[in-house]
Amino acid sequence: xxxxxxxxxxxxxxxxxxxxxxxxxxxxxxxxxxxxxxxxxxxxxxxxxxxxxxxxxxxxxxxxxxxxxxxxxxxxxxxxxxxxxxxxxxxxxxxxxxxxxxxxxxxxxxxxxxxxxxxxxxxxxxxxxxxxxxxxxxxxxxxxxxxxxxxxxxxxxxxxxxxxxxxxxxxxxxxxxxxxxxxxxxxxxxxxxxxxxxxxxxxxxxxxxxxxxxxxxxxxxxxxxxxxxxxxxxxxxxxxxxxxxxxxxxxxxxxxxxxxxxxxxxxxxxxxxxxxxxxxxxxxxxxxxxxxxxxxxxxxxxxxxxxxxxxxxxxxxxxxxxxxxxxxxxxxxxxxxxxxxxxxxxxxxxxxxxxxxxxxxxxxxxxxxxxxxxxxxxxxxxxxxxxxxxxxxxxxxxxxxxxxxxxxxxxxxxxxxxxxxxxxxxxxxxxxxxx
Amino acid sequence: xxxxxxxxxxxxxxxxxxxxxxxxxxxxxxxxxxxxxxxxxxxxxxxxxxxxxxxxxxxxxxxxxxxxxxxxxxxxxxxxxxxxxxxxxxxxxxxxxxxxxxxxxxxxxxxxxxxxxxxxxxxxxxxxxxxxxxxxxxxxxxxxxxxxxxxxxxxxxxxxxxxxxxxxxxxxxxxxxxxxxxxxxxxxxxxxxxxxxxxxxxxxxxxxxxxxxxxxxxxxxxxxxxxxxxxxxxxxxxxxxxxxxxxxxxxxxxxxxxxxxxxxxxxxxxxxxxxxxxxxxxxxxxxxxxxxxxxxxxxxxxxxxxxxxxxxxxxxxxxxxxxxxxxxxxxxxxxxxxxxxxxxxxxxxxxxxxxxxxxxxxxxxxxxxxxxxxxxxxxxxxxxxxxxxxxxxxxxxxxxxxxxxxxxxxxxxxxxxxxxxxxxxxxxxxxxxxx
Numbered sequence: 001x002x003x004x005x006x007x008x009x010x011x012x013x014x015x016x017x018x019x020x021x022x023x024x025x026x027x028x029x030x031x032x033x034x035x036x037x038x039x040x041x042x043x044x045x046x047x048x049x050x051x052x053x054x055x056x057x058x059x060x061x062x063x064x065x066x067x068x069x070x071x072x073x074x075x076x077x078x079x080x081x082x083x084x085x086x087x088x089x090x091x092x093x094x095x096x097x098x099x100x101x102x103x104x105x106x107x108x109x110x111x112x113x114x115x116x117x118x119x120x121x122x123x124x125x126x127x128x129x130x131x132x133x134x135x136x137x138x139x140x141x142x143x144x145x146x147x148x149x150x151x152x153x154x155x156x157x158x159x160x161x162x163x164x165x166x167x168x169x170x171x172x173x174x175x176x177x178x179x180x181x182x183x184x185x186x187x188x189x190x191x192x193x194x195x196x197x198x199x200x201x202x203x204x205x206x207x208x209x210x211x212x213x214x215x216x217x218x219x220x221x222x223x224x225x226x227x228x229x230x231x232x233x234x235x236x237x238x239x240x241x242x243x244x245x246x247x248x249x250x251x252x253x254x255x256x257x258x259x260x261x262x263x264x265x266x267x268x269x270x271x272x273x274x275x276x277x278x279x280x281x282x283x284x285x286x287x288x289x290x291x292x293x294x295x296x297x298x299x300x301x302x303x304x305x306x307x308x309x310x311x312x313x314x315x316x317x318x319x320x321x322x323x324x325x326x327x328x329x330x331x332x333x334x335x336x337x338x339x340x341x342x343x344x345x346x347x348x349x350x351x352x353x354x355x356x357x358x359x360x361x362x363x364x365x366x367x368x369x370x371x372x373x374x375x376x377x378x379x380x381x382x383x384x385x386x387x388x389x390x391x392x393x394x395x396x397x398x399x400x401x402x403x404x405x406x407x408x409x410x411x412x413x414x415x416x417x418x419x420x421x422x423x424x425x426x427x428x429x430x431x432x433x434x435x
Numbered sequence: 436x437x438x439x440x441x442x443x444x445x446x447x448x449x450x451x452x453x454x455x456x457x458x459x460x461x462x463x464x465x466x467x468x469x470x471x472x473x474x475x476x477x478x479x480x481x482x483x484x485x486x487x488x489x490x491x492x493x494x495x496x497x498x499x500x501x502x503x504x505x506x507x508x509x510x511x512x513x514x515x516x517x518x519x520x521x522x523x524x525x526x527x528x529x530x531x532x533x534x535x536x537x538x539x540x541x542x543x544x545x546x547x548x549x550x551x552x553x554x555x556x557x558x559x560x561x562x563x564x565x566x567x568x569x570x571x572x573x574x575x576x577x578x579x580x581x582x583x584x585x586x587x588x589x590x591x592x593x594x595x596x597x598x599x600x601x602x603x604x605x606x607x608x609x610x611x612x613x614x615x616x617x618x619x620x621x622x623x624x625x626x627x628x629x630x631x632x633x634x635x636x637x638x639x640x641x642x643x644x645x646x647x648x649x650x651x652x653x654x655x656x657x658x659x660x661x662x663x664x665x666x667x668x669x670x671x672x673x674x675x676x677x678x679x680x681x682x683x684x685x686x687x688x689x690x691x692x693x694x695x696x697x698x699x700x701x702x703x704x705x706x707x708x709x710x711x712x713x714x715x716x717x718x719x720x721x722x723x724x725x726x727x728x729x730x731x732x733x734x735x736x737x738x739x740x741x742x743x744x745x746x747x748x749x750x751x752x753x754x755x756x757x758x759x760x761x762x763x764x765x766x767x768x769x770x771x772x773x774x775x776x777x778x779x780x781x782x783x784x785x786x787x788x789x790x791x792x793x794x795x796x797x798x799x800x801x802x803x804x805x806x807x808x809x810x811x812x813x814x815x816x817x818x819x820x821x822x823x824x825x826x827x828x829x830x831x832x833x834x835x836x837x838x839x840x841x842x843x844x845x846x847x848x849x850x851x852x853x854x855x856x857x858x859x860x861x862x863x864x865x866x867x868x869x870x
Contacts, residue, residue: 025733027733051509051510051511052509052510054509055506055509056506056508056509060508061503061504061508064503064508064746065500065503065504068496068499068500069496069500071490071491072698073491073495073496073499073695073696073697073698073699073750074486074487074489074490074491074695074696074697074698075486075487075697075698076486076691076697076698077698110545110549110700110739110740110743110744111740111741113737113738113739113740113741114545114739114740117738117739117740121584142737142738142741145738146738149556149735149738256511260508260509261508261509262509262510262511263507263508263509263510263511263512263744263745263746264508264744264745264746265545265740265741265742265743265744265745266744298460298462300584302548302577303548303552303577303580303581303584304545304548304549304552304739304740305545305546305548305549305552305700305739305740306546306548306577306700307700308545308700309545309698309699309700309701309744309747310698310699310700311499311698311699311746312744315508
């Protein structure tokens with residue numbers, strides 16, 4: 001029976017030894033929702049996890065099976081990447097971002113998670129004294145944990161308080177000490193789904209050059225700002241990137257969401273040639289390799305996992321190549337998330353909720369994989385808990401280092417018409433009881 | 436034309452900017468051999484790299500393709516491992532090592548390389564003050580590099596000088612300060628192919644317990660001591676392991692060599708339950724997870740790569756399961772390496788060479804994936820260079836942290852009858868010229 005009582009909810013939370021629901025891991029929240037499903041006898045609406053809600057791209061599966069049948073499984077792939085993935089990555093980036101990155105600078109990783117962890121390792125080492133990461137909040141909590149694992153300091157700020165020209169001033173303030181070696185953000189943003197404007201990307205790029213900071217631009221949701229149609233390869237408009245405004249950048253392009261290929265743990269790190277070929281005395285000495293790129297490949301990635309699953313590289317190569325050829329319309333495929341978001345936003349907005357991260361410049365944010373909602377002056381914790389009582393599971397914005405009150409909604413698992421009906425009914429019931 | 440002159444050889448070494456051939460990476464040595472092939476117009480005998488020289492096990496390929504077709508590619512696999520790999524790992528270890536490790540303590544990793552790197556991360560943290568690794572020399576140089584990357588101190592010694600009862604005394608001497616948190620070795624050993632005797636494994640296990648050191652036992656070449664037939668599952672004799680003598684152990688079992696599956700980057704770390712469930716205040720605080728095993732899975736492995744390629748886990752699960760069922764005779768398959776080694780040793784020994792690491796206790800070492808050779812009183816550098824002049828590429832023992840003079844021979848790429856004929860002819864010519 002829904003809603004559950006406050007005491008029923010609290011008992012399950014306490015049974016699971018969850019100390020603070022707002023900082024619990026997603027895995028813990030999933031376990032909590034499952035336990036509450038059992039308690040209430042009703043299925044929950046799962047808005048908490050970001051598993052792809054589409055089938056994996058068939059181009060990848062076919063390429064992978066073909067590669068396995070042809071005998072790649074017994075051969076260590078080159079740590080720097082098989083030639084096919086390097087070529088395809090270069091072509092894909094030119095096709096959709098209009099950036100020139102040679103194949104040599106395209107390096108496969110075990111998901112973007114390995115890319116950010118291993119790149120931060122090297123960013124921490126490259127210049128003595130430059131040991132901090134600038135982390136744009138809200139964001140993906142794992143990246144902050146990675147910096148912590150590496151003993152790096154984190155400099156943070158909530159982007160929503162510094163949009164437009166304020167961003168330039170804020171970056172100057174945060175970077176002027178010179179101790180920041182790298183910055184990381186995802187664009188579109190997880191969880192807020194805000195997208196930097198071209199003006200903001202220019203501020204970021206200019207600051208990266210001015211203060212010698214290397215930008216890790218996480219393109220996990222590349223092309224999913226559906227307000228603009230970026231779906232035609234080698235034709236404008238191109239997907240915005242900081243790479244237009246600085247040479248100090250590394251792109252992280254994961255197959256997980258754009259190709260619904262999360263299970264195979266495959267991504268590429270694409271370095272600007274200026275980053276790849278730059279020499280650092282301290283890296284030269286430690287790794288005995290001539291430049292940043294080779295230190296990364298043969299020093300760090302070799303150490304981390306001796307490279308990336310051979311067949312998954314073949315899949316990623318095929319998917320990027322076919323996307324650049326216009327045969328794999330990955331942006332059109334992911335538009336499904338935008339449609340789901342639009343319907344779900346209506347359900348929230350018509351029941352007293354508001355969008356927390358609401359605007360990019362003058363425009364409403366795009367409909368995509370995530371959005372954020374608040375309710376009246378509810379704290380994130382109260383909202384997350386009250387929604388759970390009504391059978392809706394989400395994560396609090398606090399867990400994404402946001403300073404705002406609210407929860408993150410992920411649209412990916414809303415795969416059936418019934419899910420939308422249930423969501424509407426529960427939000428209505430929630431709103432009726434809290435008016 | 437072979438042999439190349441000394442000056443021809445030195446010119447190519449200098450062209451490739453190789454400063455010291457004895458400490459160059461294997462990748463550099465491969466590049467050198469390729470350049471010398473071009474120079475001489477003759478194919479070289481490649482004894483330097485350890486790529487599997489057999490086809491990947493078909494059981495794995497079939498399981499992987501089936502999993503991909505059934506749709507696993509879009510789903511993040513559980514970081515702790517899919518149920519199948521956890522069950523199969525537990526069964527496989529019982530079948531061939533006669534150790535009891537529950538499925539919960541079997542954790543997939545992106546090759547044993549990721550396992551050792553991420554485990555060392557946690558070993559360094561677990562008890563303040565215990566921050567050193569004991570590394571058995573000679574060994575796999577990457578593991579020492581991993582410790583260096585993590586800022587750990589390394590304590591090292593050459594096993595050949597401390598066989599039998601001397602090992603017990605040596606371990607007491609090295610561990611009594613209490614600053615060693617973990618030790619790592621591979622058994623059979625890379626490069627020497629020596630195998631610890633049961634007596635020696637007992638000394639290691641007892642020392643691990645006495646000094647609270649956790650053993651990382653790298654079973655990369657598990658079962659390939661062909662002097663004893665370990666090929667029947669659930670039947671003695673079982674493959675020797677330190678797990679019989681201490682609870683402080685973690686096994687690293689990689690598919691790369693035992694199943695010729697190196698390309699897919701899949702292994703399991705198998706923790707004794709005592710290691711998995713142990714609690715450490717410092718880890719509890721840092722990761723907010725209750726025990727070593729969960730800190731490892733949800734703290735470290737999640738950070739490192741968000742888990743392991745889904746289809747590769749399915750392959751590893753199927754291969755371990757079928758091996759334990761007696762249907763995949765992986766030890767019989769790898770016996771091919773022993774046959775190659777036997778022929779190659781004859782060729783070396785009948786041309787004036789000797790085996791450097793020669794005995795385990797009273798017995799000659801086994802024929803397997805590697806062996807080590809010396810020639811007269813030649814230094815490792817001189818021997819490696821002189822062999823290159825005659826078209827034989829190897830790596831020096833110095834690059835494996837050995838204190839002995841000689842080179843490592845890997846048998847894996849000796850796949851054709853002609854390779855053996857060429858090797859014999861070149862070694863004869865070498866010996867004739869150096870007598």
